[in-house]
Amino acid sequence: MKYGLLGTGPWALNTHGPALAAHKDVELTGVWGRRSEAARELAGELGTRAYDDVDALLTDCDAVAVALPPDVQAPLAVRAAEAGCHLLLDKPVATTPESARQVTEAVDAAGVASVVFFTLRFSEPTATWIGEQAAVEGWLTGRADWLSPVFGGADSPYTASPWRKEKGALWDVGPHALSVLLPVLGDVTDLGSVRAGRGVGDTVHMILRHADGASSTCTLSHSVPPAAAGVTAEVRGAAGAAALPPREEPPVDAFARAVDALAESARTGQAHACDVRFAQRVTEILSSAEAALQP
Template sequence: MRFGLLGTGPWAELAHGPALQAHPEAELVGVWGRRPEAAADIAGRFGARPYADVDALLADCDAVAVALPPDVQAPLAVRAARAGRHLLLDKPVATTAAAAREVAGAVAESKVASVVFFTLRFRPETVRWIEEQRAAGGWQLGRADWLSSIHDSGGSDSPFAVSPWRREKGGLWDVGPHALSVLLPLLGDVADLEGSVAAVAGPGDLVQLALRHTSGAVGTCALGHTAAPAAAGTAVELRGAAGTAVMPEGKTDAVAAFGSAVDALLDSVRTGRAHPCDIRFGLRVTEILAAAQDRLGAGR
């Protein structure tokens, strides 16, 4: 499958480019970015051609892998889908429910395949753990915390610390999708957006979410990029009839996980079966985050 890479930031350099270059059933044909010099650099590193015109790249590929801020990703994903190109998108799909619905509508109308790269859902050890806990069932409480210090006042050497959209939208939108990508398959969808989502703002960009799921379970998420370094960390814990289950720390790196996402897209194209992390799941995650953002704005 011929892939076009849209985006030239850290994720394109650290995950998308290496994974597409190494995948035996993918060919990285071109790179487009908002900075032509960066597109030329990324293309040169991974044996592809830089494109100044995104439509020219769409004409030369079968699918696009997107490594762009969500507000830039969404309209380009619509454009690519309407051109008949399969989509390998990044999370979140967009930062408004309306924009995410437009992407989902374009995918449905064009009948292209779609996969959203929720990193944990493409790590084999996480997939196995989720399947085991779903089989166990009976969960009453779920907790998924994603706390980093990349925007702590002490500074950070993370390549994502200088990302303007992450600074603007905060951890709710950047790491919130990771938390939801684990809780939703285990506890069920959020029962309803109006009555089942609560959010409280803390210092910096820290947010605490509380969710009521269709299973009857309650999920909570602590999210943010301004945690004190000593408080940073990731944890997922379930409590219920089977006792307590804690998600193991993953060892699969981002390149291998993205390679699995490429596999998932190829399988969806060949079989016509939707992947669990397709655009519809990406839309639902966006809707829940948008509802949480509304609660924060309303002080609820």
């Protein structure tokens, strides 16, 4: 499958690009970025060419991998789908329900495949754990906490990210939390029931009610000090308690599995569990939480 890479930031440099360049079933056709100099530099490192015209790259590709801020990603995803490209997108797919819906509609209209890279759903052993708990009945409650020091003193390439500064942990790591809870506890069918409150910095506490009556909480932050950082999740019910295991592999390996998942979806025509429709639902839930934070 011929891929175009859209984006030149740390995620493209450290994860998307290396995974695509090393994948035996991928031909990395080229790189496009909002800064042409950065696109040329990244393309040189990956052994491919830089494109100044994104539409020219879309014409030359079977699929695109996008590593761009969500509100830049969404309209480009629509253009890529309209050009007939399969989509390997990043989370969140967009930060408004309207933009997320436009991506879904474009995918449906074009008949292309889509996968959205929710890291824990493609990493091991977390992906296996989520699948195992989703097959168990009787869960009553759960929680998913993602506490990051991106703005809390860490030496992180994402500290300078403008969109993360603007939208905070709710939108950056909230999708990860939901990607764990929704397949296990069920959809949040009543968006009006979503509750949220603020903590220190960009910390957000979210309360969810799921389709079959289960409830869950999420604590999301980029504002904790490095010593307080961590990712935890658990569910409790008739089967007892189950805790999310630590992720044991680098994101580049998980991204390679997402590449495989997109190829399988394109080949079979079967939607993947982490397609744009699932990503749209995640955006709708997070938008409801954002609305609940307003005074």
